[in-house]
Amino acid sequence: xxxxxxxxxxxxxxxxxxxxxYRWCTDYHPDDWALMGKRGKRKIKKISDDTIIxxxxxxxxxxxxxxxxxxxxxxARLSWTNTHLTGPTKYSQFxxxxxxxxxAGSKLEFTGLQVEYSKTKVTSDRIASLERKYREEDSExxxxxxxxxxxxxxx
Numbered sequence: 001x002x003x004x005x006x007x008x009x010x011x012x013x014x015x016x017x018x019x020x021x022y023r024w025c026t027d028y029h030p031d032d033w034a035l036m037g038k039r040g041k042r043k044i045k046k047i048s049d050d051t052i053i054x055x056x057x058x059x060x061x062x063x064x065x066x067x068x069x070x071x072x073x074x075x076a077r078l079s080w081t082n083t084h085l086t087g088p089t090k091y092s093q094f095x096x097x098x099x100x101x102x103x104a105g106s107k108l109e110f111t112g113l114q115v116e117y118s119k120t121k122v123t124s125d126r127i128a129s130l131e132r133k134y135r136e137e138d139s140e141x142x143x144x145x146x147x148x149x150x151x152x153x154x155x
Contacts, residue, residue: 001117006127008135009111012142014098016153018106022078022098024149025108028052028071035148036141050074054082084115091115112138 014021033040033056040058047053052071057064067087073080079097084090095111112134116122 001119002121003115003117004122004127006114006116006131006134007112008114008131008138009109010135010139010142012108012110012139012146013101014106014108014146015104015150016106017104018078018098018100020153021106021108021149022075024153025096025098025145026071026073026075026080028054033058035145037144038141089114089116108142110138110142 016024028042028044030042030044032042038058040056042057043055045053045055050073052073054067054069054071056067056069058067059065065088067089068085069082070085071080071082077097078099079095082094082096084092092112092114094113097109098106099109100106114134116130
């Protein structure tokens with residue numbers, strides 16, 4: 001299999017202070033996939049104060065996709081990384097950073113560094129198409145999470 005890389009990014013605004021947004025975003029729960037508007041299951045294993053293992057089962061085209069991920073938290077910078085250890089996007093890494101916007105708002109800066117694999121060489125047009133697709137999908141998930149966060153935190 002030939003690996004190739006996809007890079008995509010977006011921002012998502014929250015109507016909650018940055019510290020509250022960070023705590024909410026990094027407080028993982030088994031029902032997180034439902035909050036994103038997707039079907040899935042999640043197991044959470046806390047390794048240390050700043051290290052979490054996520055075992056996720058999601059579904060693509062009705063088939064289960066199993067992924068193991070390590071999440072490293074950096075509360076001082078209001079940031080975290082999510083690195084795929086297993087699954088079809090093994091070695092992909094996702095970077096998250098919350099920045100303040102005034103006293104009552106914040107935004108998420110998301111960067112996806114996704115590794116995919118193909119039996120044949122992938123064209124630059126196909127890579128660009130996949131980057132757009134994944135940016136749209138992940139952005140939609142974060143819009144759903146923003147609504148859930150703001151509802152839960154009463155904003």
